[in-house]
Amino acid sequence: DASRTVGLVELDSGTMLAGLRRSENDRTSIIRSEDAFASFDWIPVDTEKPRQNVTCFGYWGGDDIWAGVGFEASGKVYHSADEGRTWQQQADFPEARDLMDFFRQDDTIFVMASGISTLFASSDGGAEWAEARQFWSKGFLGQSLEITWRGKPLWLITATDQRVKPVRHVILISDDPKGEWYEWIELGRDQTGGASNLAQLSTRTLVVCTGNHAAQGRAYTLLISE
Numbered sequence: 001d002a003s004r005t006v007g008l009v010e011l012d013s014g015t016m017l018a019g020l021r022r023s024e025n026d027r028t029s030i031i032r033s034e035d036a037f038a039s040f041d042w043i044p045v046d047t048e049k050p051r052q053n054v055t056c057f058g059y060w061g062g063d064d065i066w067a068g069v070g071f072e073a074s075g076k077v078y079h080s081a082d083e084g085r086t087w088q089q090q091a092d093f094p095e096a097r098d099l100m101d102f103f104r105q106d107d108t109i110f111v112m113a114s115g116i117s118t119l120f121a122s123s124d125g126g127a128e129w130a131e132a133r134q135f136w137s138k139g140f141l142g143q144s145l146e147i148t149w150r151g152k153p154l155w156l157i158t159a160t161d162q163r164v165k166p167v168r169h170v171i172l173i174s175d176d177p178k179g180e181w182y183e184w185i186e187l188g189r190d191q192t193g194g195a196s197n198l199a200q201l202s203t204r205t206l207v208v209c210t211g212n213h214a215a216q217g218r219a220y221t222l223l224i225s226e
Contacts, residue, residue, distance in 0.1 A: 011083055012062070015034050017065070019057065026051050057102065058104070063082070072097075077099070077111060093120060095113075096115070100114045108123045110177055112144060114141040121177075139160045142194060156206075160210075166190050167192065170187060193211040196211075204224045
């Protein structure tokens with residue numbers, strides 16, 4: 001059921017993994033396909049803990065894949081080194097329920113928790129994770145993206161300021177994820193919904209989507225100056 005998928009990632013081999021929410025097999029699960037979902041295997045990420053959503057993936061090539069799990073229990077990170085066939089839990093964050101996205105700076109892996117607007121970080125391949133650091137206290141987070149501007153790496157995160165009505169959809173920016181994050185652009189305002197998907201279509205073009213089940217979806221196109 002495609003309406004139940006959340007995160008999606010394609011590996012170097014062409015294998016594709018899709019996270020599931022409220023999986024029908026009552027397990028925290030993904031679907032894994034080697035033929036663009038003409039056929040697929042239904043793989044439990046965890047066979048013992050209560051069912052949760054697989055919300056996002058972290059993948060930067062090679063054998064290592066990370067999966068973020070959340071909803072209806074604490075946020076968790078799982079790791080696979082065999083193209084998603086088997087998974088091992090690496091972290092459990094009792095204070096975080098919704099893990100939204102992974103990103104990386106050099107050898108440090110970050111995972112974002114939405115509701116408390118925090119980052120967890122690991123510099124040893126996910127074996128140990130630093131305590132949560134709240135870096136934005138106004139609302140919820142969406143997705144992250146690394147871009148290069150004038151030869152310099154920058155990190156972006158979509159976010160929604162819930163303190164005001166209409167809510168504010170913004171993009172946060174940082175040149176050092178361990179340091180300060182700043183509001184870069186206000187996309188627009190709406191009665192509800194959140195800033196979520198973020199994609200780079202070309203060197204100068206970004207697209208951000210907002211909305212949820214209770215708000216009309218919108219797409220914003222951003223052109224970055226030279």
